[in-house]
Amino acid sequence: MSMPSRRGDPTIVAASLSKTYRVQKKPPGLLGSVRALVRREYSDVRAVQDVSFAIERGELVGFLGPNGAGKTTTLKMLSGLLEPSGGECRVLGYEPFKRERPFQRQFALVLGQKNQLWWDLPAIESFLLNKEIYGLDAREYKATLDELVELLGLAKLLDVQVRKLSLGERMKCELVGALLHRPKVLFLDEPTIGLDVVAQQTIREFLKAYNARHGSTIVLTSHYMDDVKALCERVVVIDRGQLIYDGALRDLVARFADDKLLTIELEREIPREALAAIGEVLTWEGRAATIRVPREEVSARAARLLAQFPVLDLAIQEPDIDEVIRALFGGTLAEAAPPAETPPPAPLRLGEGREEGRDDGVTGEGVAAHGSDA
Amino acid sequence: MSLYYTLFRLALQEAIQYRVESAIYFLYDVLPPIMMAFVWLAAYEDQTSVGGFDLSQMLAYTVGIMVLRTMLTSHIEWAMDHEVRQGLLSTYLVRPMNVCAQWFVGELAWKAVRGVLVTPVLIGSLVWLGPYLSLPPLDIGQMLLLAVSVVLGYLVCFALKLCIGMLVFWTTDINGTMTLYDVTASVFGGVLVPLTLLPEPLYALAMVLPMRAIYDVPLGILLGRLDGAALWWGVASQVGWATVLGLFARALWQRGLRRYEAVGG
Amino acid sequence: MTSSSAHREAVAEREATMATVRRYWRVYVACLRNCLARELEFRSSFIFTLVSTAIWGALSIVLAGLVFGNAGAIRGWDLDRMFILTGSFMIVEGAMSTLFQRSMQKLSELVNKGELDFVLVKPISSQFLVSIRYVNFGTVPIAFVGLFYVWLGVQRVGLRPGPTEIGLYLAMLGSAVVSLYAIWFMTVTLVLYTGRIENISVAIDPVFRLGRFPTDVFRGFTRPLLVYVLPIAAVATLPAQALLGILDPLLVPYQLAMSVVLVWVSHRFWTYSLRRYSSASS
Numbered sequence: 001m002s003m004p005s006r007r008g009d010p011t012i013v014a015a016s017l018s019k020t021y022r023v024q025k026k027p028p029g030l031l032g033s034v035r036a037l038v039r040r041e042y043s044d045v046r047a048v049q050d051v052s053f054a055i056e057r058g059e060l061v062g063f064l065g066p067n068g069a070g071k072t073t074t075l076k077m078l079s080g081l082l083e084p085s086g087g088e089c090r091v092l093g094y095e096p097f098k099r100e101r102p103f104q105r106q107f108a109l110v111l112g113q114k115n116q117l118w119w120d121l122p123a124i125e126s127f128l129l130n131k132e133i134y135g136l137d138a139r140e141y142k143a144t145l146d147e148l149v150e151l152l153g154l155a156k157l158l159d160v161q162v163r164k165l166s167l168g169e170r171m172k173c174e175l176v177g178a179l180l181h182r183p184k185v186l187f188l189d190e191p192t193i194g195l196d197v198v199a200q201q202t203i204r205e206f207l208k209a210y211n212a213r214h215g216s217t218i219v220l221t222s223h224y225m226d227d228v229k230a231l232c233e234r235v236v237v238i239d240r241g242q243l244i245y246d247g248a249l250r251d252l253v254a255r256f257a258d259d260k261l262l263t264i265e266l267e268r269e270i271p272r273e274a275l276a277a278i279g280e281v282l283t284w285e286g287r288a289a290t291i292r293v294p295r296e297e298v299s300a301r302a303a304r305l306l307a308q309f310p311v312l313d314l315a316i317q318e319p320d321i322d323e324v325i326r327a328l329f330g331g332t333l334a335e336a337a338p339p340a341e342t343p344p345p346a347p348l349r350l351g352e353g354r355e356e357g358r359d360d361g362v363t364g365e366g367v368a369a370h371g372s373d374a
Numbered sequence: 375m376s377l378y379y380t381l382f383r384l385a386l387q388e389a390i391q392y393r394v395e396s397a398i399y400f401l402y403d404v405l406p407p408i409m410m411a412f413v414w415l416a417a418y419e420d421q422t423s424v425g426g427f428d429l430s431q432m433l434a435y436t437v438g439i440m441v442l443r444t445m446l447t448s449h450i451e452w453a454m455d456h457e458v459r460q461g462l463l464s465t466y467l468v469r470p471m472n473v474c475a476q477w478f479v480g481e482l483a484w485k486a487v488r489g490v491l492v493t494p495v496l497i498g499s500l501v502w503l504g505p506y507l508s509l510p511p512l513d514i515g516q517m518l519l520l521a522v523s524v525v526l527g528y529l530v531c532f533a534l535k536l537c538i539g540m541l542v543f544w545t546t547d548i549n550g551t552m553t554l555y556d557v558t559a560s561v562f563g564g565v566l567v568p569l570t571l572l573p574e575p576l577y578a579l580a581m582v583l584p585m586r587a588i589y590d591v592p593l594g595i596l597l598g599r600l601d602g603a604a605l606w607w608g609v610a611s612q613v614g615w616a617t618v619l620g621l622f623a624r625a626l627w628q629r630g631l632r633r634y635e636a637v638g639g
Numbered sequence: 640m641t642s643s644s645a646h647r648e649a650v651a652e653r654e655a656t657m658a659t660v661r662r663y664w665r666v667y668v669a670c671l672r673n674c675l676a677r678e679l680e681f682r683s684s685f686i687f688t689l690v691s692t693a694i695w696g697a698l699s700i701v702l703a704g705l706v707f708g709n710a711g712a713i714r715g716w717d718l719d720r721m722f723i724l725t726g727s728f729m730i731v732e733g734a735m736s737t738l739f740q741r742s743m744q745k746l747s748e749l750v751n752k753g754e755l756d757f758v759l760v761k762p763i764s765s766q767f768l769v770s771i772r773y774v775n776f777g778t779v780p781i782a783f784v785g786l787f788y789v790w791l792g793v794q795r796v797g798l799r800p801g802p803t804e805i806g807l808y809l810a811m812l813g814s815a816v817v818s819l820y821a822i823w824f825m826t827v828t829l830v831l832y833t834g835r836i837e838n839i840s841v842a843i844d845p846v847f848r849l850g851r852f853p854t855d856v857f858r859g860f861t862r863p864l865l866v867y868v869l870p871i872a873a874v875a876t877l878p879a880q881a882l883l884g885i886l887d888p889l890l891v892p893y894q895l896a897m898s899v900v901l902v903w904v905s906h907r908f909w910t911y912s913l914r915r916y917s918s919a920s921s
Binding site for chain 3: 101132
């Protein structure tokens with residue numbers, strides 16, 4: 001039985017946390033497929049290496065990093081979904097992987113683009129199921145539900161089927177479902193991915209307000225700088241499984257949020273040094289380039305660029321996290337091997353089909369598929 | 375030609391990747407006949423003839439139907455349903471390749487995998503039931519005819535399933551039709567027990583339905599139960615059904631394509 | 640520790656257990672309600688399914704009819720007795736389809752879509768939740784048609800089963816359902832090892848269907864396999880024998896014990912597989 005945390009202990013602690021996967025290599029081609037039947041080859045993927053940090057109660061922390069960096073893996077270890085290969089972590093004093101019930105009642109997990117709500121039913125029905133699963137008292141449940149609905153503006157949407165909701169509305173409902181049991185710790189994995197700008201904003205504001213009001217500890221992973229900028233005072237940057245920055249966002253941002261990126265396409269090749277007069281050239285490929293310029297001078301510099309060079313196309317962009325990391329910490333970026341095996345491509349489906357036991361029915365078999373949903 | 379060969383190779387790779395799924399579906403074709411073999415072994419303890427078959431013939435029928443079910447049953451209607459529904463058909467139509475031929479070649483690849491699966495089971499069955507089997511050997515002519523009949527049987531099934539699959543252009547759900555087909559095939563197709571077990575009026579009906587042309591005719595030749603006029607009539611019915619259904623499928627295809635294009639694929 | 644505080648502890652423990660049982664029951668009811676709501680939403684499709692499964696079920700007797708109609712009696716079973724057996728098979732078939740089929744199917748989907756995580760973070764037995772989450776009301780008619788056939792068979796054979804026979808009958812049916820659930824669950828658990836196998840949830844179906852005929856016809860090693868190792872005889876043959884009064888009494892505690900053991904094994908396998916899953920894949 002784990003020790004409940006003493007006052008003063010950080011809520012979330014990770015010490016030299018590591019996670020390594022074995023992935024089977026699937027060689028291409030017909031011969032490869034047949035060979036793979038007989039002899040399997042594996043490679044080790046180090047998804048998380050030696051990551052340590054401590055998060056206090058009520059903090060709102062962002063895990064930043066490019067895709068495949070290991071942020072989601074770390075989050076899953078903190079939620080008890082994955083067993084660490086090395087090191088250890090504790091949340092609320094519990095070892096997450098043991099999945100003790102008292103621990104599970106005190107935290108919640110929200111995964112971006114994945115639904116835990118029942119697809120064909122109104123969200124309220126899924127909420128009622130969660131109420132039973134967490135054993136919530138009817139009055140408490142109603143009070144919490146009302147509060148959340150009000151904060152997120154969902155009053156009219158509760159009785160609409162989840163499949164009919166927009167992505168943004170669905171995510172809001174997911175949040176409600178996750179917070180019904182008033183968790184002390186909330187883990188969010190890419191909560192704003194795929195959402196439109198307005199929805200992203202609403203969710204961010206909600207999380208901030210919720211954190212302020214209830215003092216719950218919130219950890220979110222994202223590869224959007226904006227999520228983190230809006231919400232977190234503290235960021236933990238993870239790249240290729242390693243923790244490369246843990247500290248105030250201010251300091252990280254100070255170097256880059258003040259800049260913007262000009263992405264241009266030129267009519268003909270212009271030498272790199274010529275473009276360097278405009279600003280710091282981050283990438284250059286003869287007829288295409290990315291130039292970093294201070295935020296306040298964007299218009300002036302862009303105008304100069306357009307006047308001096310034969311520009312075909314110009315885009316002004318926020319630096320994204322890849323840029324930040326690449327610039328900050330050097331080295332090439334996350335073409336890092338993704339920790340997950342990519343699934344086989346969608347089958348041509350030329351032969352077998354979805355029989356599901358449909359063969360003879362009467363003389364043999366197959367009611368298995370009968371009445372099964374599409 | 376090399377186009378279809380490449381297609382076959384790709385489909386074969388895919389089929390090998392899905393070998394476990396294939397094996398599971400394979401169980402549906404293989405376990406019921408094995409069960410029936412036990413049933414017949416027990417049934418013939420008290421009698422020598424059931425439905426006009428003696429034990430040897432009945433067991434031969436059972437083993438035969440096991441192999442034929444595995445190898446001759448086409449499942450193309452599901453692939454069609456899936457692909458048309460997903461709009462994949464559009465990508466096929468822009469290619470300079472006959473779509474139906476593509477489906478045909480693709481299914482051959484999956485049949486190849488099934489062939490690998492059924493061979494050990496067949497050998498095992500022959501070892502087990504060998505002592506009970508005593509069929510008159512076939513001469514060269516009959517064997518050739520059997521081979522032809524088996525191929526024809528597959529063509530009939532393919533054409534039939536093509537027609538059913540074409541329904542995807544008109545309905546939202548082919549499950550209902552498939553259920554109807556399954557029920558009909560199971561009663562009138564002889565897919566587990568010989569058609570002679572049917573009461574007279576149903577037997578007559580079975581004789582004029584296409585399912586018979588898939589399994590029953592080749593098995594009749596194998597068992598030597600079809601000869602003379604009945605034999606030629608049987609093979610002719612296979613050719614007939616394959617042709618009729620094939621033409622019908624083509625008509626449906628043209629109509630269906632027009633509809634598909636009308637709704638933007 | 641004084642006896643009164645020990646007593647209080649025992650009472651508290653019992654109350655906690657009762658509270659847990661009540662909670663699990665309420666979760667189950669909530670799931671049932673959700674499933675029913677979903678079916679009623681697609682009302683016409685639901686009714687169509689009910690009718691078609693009823694018809695499908697009614698035709699289940701055709702195979703037995705063809706075989707026994709032509710062959711007379713086989714190993715002591717004739718067509719009338721086969722009504723009882725086939726009907727019992729259908730009752731189990733209907734129960735399994737209704738109670739578990741969709742959940743098993745969804746389980747393999749859950750794993751493939753990475754949504755199993757949502758289940759694992761909840762303070763409730765994950766095996767419980769994934770097994771009962773989805774109930775398929777559309778296949779209930781099969782069980783009812785089966786019940787009708789059993790009744791018909793009982794009339795035709797001229798039986799008058801007493802409470803013992805009926806009790807044993809229900810016990811064997813219940814045991815079959817539980818044992819089959821356990822084996823089915825273990826089969827689907829394999830997706831945690833193999834990754835995507837689209838039809839894993841129907842893998843035991845062809846084996847299940849071996850129970851359509853009396854297991855008495857099997858010989859050699861296959862018969863003990865289907866009676867003592869796999870719960871296939873328990874599906875229809877043993878219950879039918881119970882009603883006919885010819886059930887070997889020793890099989891009753893054996894089957895019941897087998898059900899318990901199988902469920903226990905399925906749970907151990909599940910928890911073991913989850914550990915392995917979470918340490919070997921992402």
